[in-house]
Amino acid sequence: xxxxxxxxxGEEVPEVRGALSPEGGRDLPRARVVLAGEGRSLQxxxxxxxxxxxxAALNSYLRWSEVAAxxxxxxGR
Numbered sequence: 217x218x219x220x221x222x223x224x225x226g227e228e229v230p231e232v233r234g235a236l237s238p239e240g241g242r243d244l245p246r247a248r249v250v251l252a253g254e255g256r257s258l259q260x261x262x263x264x265x266x267x268x269x270x271x272a273a274l275n276s277y278l279r280w281s282e283v284a285a286x287x288x289x290x291x292g293r
Contacts, residue, residue: 218270222260222277227292228285229256235284236260236277247273
């Protein structure tokens with residue numbers, strides 16, 4: 217079993233959490249994801265059966281997080 221834990225902090229985190237919450241708790245192929253935290257802190261824990269599944273899940277969640285944060289920043293301008 218492989219595990220990665222990502223911690224995000226900052227102004228955009230509430231919006232990122234809202235964007236990711238429909239995906240949180242859903243099992244991906246060969247991977248499980250849990251979202252935790254509150255306020256301006258978010259922890260994304262990914263447990264995967266193998267390195268390839270971990271990498272795929274990490275890439276997806278990091279990209280989705282960045283897109284949500286960028287949209288939040290643009291909306292705040």
